[in-house]
Amino acid sequence: MLDFPFASGSSASVSAALWMTVASIAASLLLLLYTLELRLRRRLRERRRASVIAHWRAVIADAITGAAVPEKQKLRRGERQEFLRLWVYTCSMVQGAAAERLIALARSLGLPELVRRQTSNAHVGVRLMAIQARGFLRDPADFAELAAATDDPNALVSVVAAEALVAVDPDRAAARLIPKIATRRDWPRTHVFKLLQRAGTAVGEPLYRHIRSASDEDAAYLLQFAEIAEFDVRDALAVELLRSRHSPEVLAAALKAATGHAPVPRIDELLEHPAWYVRMQAAKLLGRIGRTEDTGRLEKLLGDKEWWVRYRAARALVRLPGVTVADLEQIRLRLQDHFARDSLDQAIAEAGTR
Amino acid sequence: MSSQVIQVIEWTFLAYFAAINAAYLAQCLLAVFRVRRYLKSAAIDDMDPAYSSVHLPISLVVPAYNESRSIVTSIKALLQLEYPDFEVVVVNDGSTDDTLEKLIAAFQLYRYPEAYRKQVPCRPVRATYRSARYRNLRVVSKENGGNKADAANAGINVCRNPLVAIVDADGVLQRNSLTRAVRPFLENPETVAAGGAVRIANGCKLREGFLEEVALPRNPLALLQVIEYLRSFLFGRMGWEPLGAVLIVSGAFGVFRRTTLIEVGGFNPQAVGEDMELIVRIHRMMKQQRRRYHIGFIPDPVCWTDAPESLKDLGSQRTRWHHGLGQALMLNKWLLLNPRGGTVSWLAIPFYVLFELLGPVIEAVGFIFFLTGAVFGQIAWADAGVFLLLALSLGMMLSICAIMLEEFSFPMYRKSRDLALLYAAALLENFGYRQLTVWWRLKGLFRWLTGRRHKWETITRSASVGTS
Numbered sequence A: 001m002l003d004f005p006f007a008s009g010s011s012a013s014v015s016a017a018l019w020m021t022v023a024s025i026a027a028s029l030l031l032l033l034y035t036l037e038l039r040l041r042r043r044l045r046e047r048r049r050a051s052v053i054a055h056w057r058a059v060i061a062d063a064i065t066g067a068a069v070p071e072k073q074k075l076r077r078g079e080r081q082e083f084l085r086l087w088v089y090t091c092s093m094v095q096g097a098a099a100e101r102l103i104a105l106a107r108s109l110g111l112p113e114l115v116r117r118q119t120s121n122a123h124v125g126v127r128l129m130a131i132q133a134r135g136f137l138r139d140p141a142d143f144a145e146l147a148a149a150t151d152d153p154n155a156l157v158s159v160v161a162a163e164a165l166v167a168v169d170p171d172r173a174a175a176r177l178i179p180k181i182a183t184r185r186d187w188p189r190t191h192v193f194k195l196l197q198r199a200g201t202a203v204g205e206p207l208y209r210h211i212r213s214a215s216d217e218d219a220a221y222l223l224q225f226a227e228i229a230e231f232d233v234r235d236a237l238a239v240e241l242l243r244s245r246h247s248p249e250v251l252a253a254a255l256k257a258a259t260g261h262a263p264v265p266r267i268d269e270l271l272e273h274p275a276w277y278v279r280m281q282a283a284k285l286l287g288r289i290g291r292t293e294d295t296g297r298l299e300k301l302l303g304d305k306e307w308w309v310r311y312r313a314a315r316a317l318v319r320l321p322g323v324t325v326a327d328l329e330q331i332r333l334r335l336q337d338h339f340a341r342d343s344l345d346q347a348i349a350e351a352g353t354r
Numbered sequence B: 001m002s003s004q005v006i007q008v009i010e011w012t013f014l015a016y017f018a019a020i021n022a023a024y025l026a027q028c029l030l031a032v033f034r035v036r037r038y039l040k041s042a043a044i045d046d047m048d049p050a051y052s053s054v055h056l057p058i059s060l061v062v063p064a065y066n067e068s069r070s071i072v073t074s075i076k077a078l079l080q081l082e083y084p085d086f087e088v089v090v091v092n093d094g095s096t097d098d099t100l101e102k103l104i105a106a107f108q109l110y111r112y113p114e115a116y117r118k119q120v121p122c123r124p125v126r127a128t129y130r131s132a133r134y135r136n137l138r139v140v141s142k143e144n145g146g147n148k149a150d151a152a153n154a155g156i157n158v159c160r161n162p163l164v165a166i167v168d169a170d171g172v173l174q175r176n177s178l179t180r181a182v183r184p185f186l187e188n189p190e191t192v193a194a195g196g197a198v199r200i201a202n203g204c205k206l207r208e209g210f211l212e213e214v215a216l217p218r219n220p221l222a223l224l225q226v227i228e229y230l231r232s233f234l235f236g237r238m239g240w241e242p243l244g245a246v247l248i249v250s251g252a253f254g255v256f257r258r259t260t261l262i263e264v265g266g267f268n269p270q271a272v273g274e275d276m277e278l279i280v281r282i283h284r285m286m287k288q289q290r291r292r293y294h295i296g297f298i299p300d301p302v303c304w305t306d307a308p309e310s311l312k313d314l315g316s317q318r319t320r321w322h323h324g325l326g327q328a329l330m331l332n333k334w335l336l337l338n339p340r341g342g343t344v345s346w347l348a349i350p351f352y353v354l355f356e357l358l359g360p361v362i363e364a365v366g367f368i369f370f371l372t373g374a375v376f377g378q379i380a381w382a383d384a385g386v387f388l389l390l391a392l393s394l395g396m397m398l399s400i401c402a403i404m405l406e407e408f409s410f411p412m413y414r415k416s417r418d419l420a421l422l423y424a425a426a427l428l429e430n431f432g433y434r435q436l437t438v439w440w441r442l443k444g445l446f447r448w449l450t451g452r453r454h455k456w457e458t459i460t461r462s463a464s465v466g467t468s
Helices: A012-065 A077-091 A097-108 A111-118 A124-137 A140-149 A155-168 A170-183 A189-213 A216-223 A231-244 A248-257 A267-271 A276-289 A292-301 A307-319 A325-334 A338-351 B003-046 B071-079 B099-107 B148-158 B177-181 B183-187 B220-237 B258-264 B274-288 B311-331 B342-357 B359-375 B381-408 B416-428 B433-450
Strands: B058-064 B086-093 B109-112 B125-131 B137-142 B163-167 B191-200 B205-207 B210-213 B253-257 B294-305
Touching: A012 A077, A012 A097, A012 B003, A012 B381, A012 B416, A077 A097, A077 A111, A077 A124, A097 A111, A097 A124, A111 A124, A124 A140, A124 A155, A140 A155, A155 A170, A155 A189, A170 A189, A170 A216, A189 A216, A189 A231, A216 A231, A216 A248, A231 A248, A248 A276, A267 A276, A267 A292, A276 A292, A276 A307, A292 A307, A292 A325, A307 A325, A307 A338, A325 A338, B003 B220, B003 B294, B003 B342, B003 B359, B003 B381, B058 B071, B058 B148, B058 B177, B071 B086, B071 B099, B086 B099, B086 B148, B099 B109, B099 B125, B099 B137, B125 B148, B137 B148, B148 B163, B148 B258, B148 B274, B163 B258, B177 B183, B177 B191, B177 B253, B177 B294, B183 B191, B183 B294, B191 B220, B191 B274, B220 B294, B220 B311, B220 B381, B220 B416, B253 B258, B258 B274, B274 B294, B274 B311, B274 B342, B311 B342, B311 B433, B342 B359, B359 B381, B359 B433, B381 B416
Parallel strands: B058 B086, B058 B163, B086 B137, B191 B294
Antiparallel strands: B109 B125, B125 B137, B163 B253, B191 B253, B205 B210
16 A cells, blocks of 8 residues: 555555556656657757768769869768768769769778668668669679569569669660569559660660560550650551450550551541540540541540540540631530530630630 | 445546556557658658659649638648649638639639539539639639538549548648658558648748748647647557558548549538548448558648637637547447457547547546545545546646657757747646536537537637738
8 A cells, every 4th residue: 555645544546546646657757858868869860960961962072073082081880871862862963974973982982882781671761772872883793683672572662673773784674674564563653664764775676575465454554655665666556456456455555655647447446435445545546636527426425424535525626627616616506415515615615715 | 425436436437547548558659660660761752852753643622611811822832832743623612701702813713614523412513713823723613511521522523633632721731741641642552541740830930821930839728739739640640540540630631542532422511520520431431341441641740730729719629529529430330349340440439439539528527526525525635636636647648748759750849948838738738728628528529419510610810820
């Protein structure tokens, strides 16, 4: 039993309450002290970080401009991550001789060894930074390890490794990455585009070969990246797939990829396709390549049960060459369906023809 | 009253105290682990912008009713957010002031025939407008629906992007709020909704709708709410996230997958706490359909909101919140202890019923019991004092825990004086303020039980928010 003067002789429940009170006050005091310690440590860390950044920023700036970097620069243990962050950030913005000088600086500081070790670090952030740095270091000896990192289950790690791989050797990277793109649907599309663009001309032919032989599902997915190619190559591929495939996903993707420089087969059939997204892409394509004679086809689509088809058909109609404001007004008057009229009204307003 | 009865009642209160505080402390612990993990992954944001440039297009829906004073500043700020692909859809819910006229003049709006699909119910739209100055701004003018839910639904119908963020017209967002808010969707494709920490803007310095300097409010009522917000967001919500049982995404700022919003039928215009009701309904729909999903929460302070500075406004807000809590739980009672409901049904909903919904009843009964017991000589004054001291010390411990979590995660109040003020608030809130909130929550409970309806509520703004 407690021996607090004001509670002596009280019941067990009061004693328990008193104990709980004492415990909670003690816990509050401990938490308070811990909070103060956190604050103190944060301040010290921030101060140290600021001085590290100031020092290495100056060194990196000297390296970029080609000014003499003071000799015997040594990267201390506590400075490594800050330096690496600065170095990677700077590398992403420079090229040519400045980039070469940054690589030389990194080598003189033992950065390649550090990032090699960090590539297998348990902390994702550290791993990402290391992989990115290896890309900027462009050492061919790193190719195999970076290629292995593209299989990492973490999407961000694998895509960053793919980018590093492209930086190290674009040709070998393209051959290795193209079959992987269809299997890594978790890679952000913007990054895949960037990868393909960076890989340059090496990527075109293997990509198209792969699309031609891919399953319907993979072909539909990969077709979205077809726009890195020249118009004629892209159109040839789209036309070939429109002729040979029947999967709605592939047809929609091929219609999307087509630029209209080559005649598009089966267009009437596709405008009436049971899958709404095929009809929508067909209507969009007519917006790009249609002629005055296509007015009737598009007018029919204005009554489609799917909003996107109606909207795309209306936009295509407004863009058709030779279709005047008066023609559009006539079409509008003929429309019985108010959904069709709404879509046309919006498309006319968007085109600024009213 | 016999001493045995008193003993039983005392033990009951003690057990309740122990249970509620153990639950909060467990949440705090979970929140610490979650924040640690989050801070580690946040390192990615510090990398080359290329790696943080993975974006999903977002539509910001801003329901507005009689927001004439602040709407232009707020929308200008939203249009300057750092995000590559977003649109702003302002929904003027039949304002009786000149909200629409101010928008038309400030953004050169012109009427526009919009062929949108009405996928969730809302009152008829009168007109849609586009801006001649900003391509990504549209304004929907609709008949007054009487509440935010109806206006938000109109916005959901009109917007086009796969993610929809519902933002309060008087909310202040951080410039990088959208980049932060989209992370749960990028990290986990099963994410259907996500919220972020909301902080109090009173006392902060704003410029052109953005936060320039963080400071604590001078108004004592607003200061006490800072502590409440820290408790509520830092471990009240962070703690539930790893358990997959976040039940609230704040109405001030929440991001949703548009398809999910449409599937679930949008916001419920009959709901008083439409934000909580929506999230609980999403849980119910997903559980009933046995689908995998995730509702995320990020500890970053993504939105700053204006807290009421008068007792009248605060009382009305808290009454409404509690009314909404009761209603949201009742409308989705299928979830309570349902074998298919997982942690939501077996942990979160029972917690909210026992400790949040019924909490004020227990607290009020306890207070009255010990006070009357002491007055009528049934309980020794010293014993009653011990129980009151216990309530005070536990409350203070939780508040200090929240302050610690703030320091541990995203410390916003950097001055030593601010820290001292926060500790003072953690102590002082137990004298008067806490009892007042119990009273307001009891009123809310009564309103819910008597089935009162709810309308748009206008709160007197503090000087800091809404001025250009």
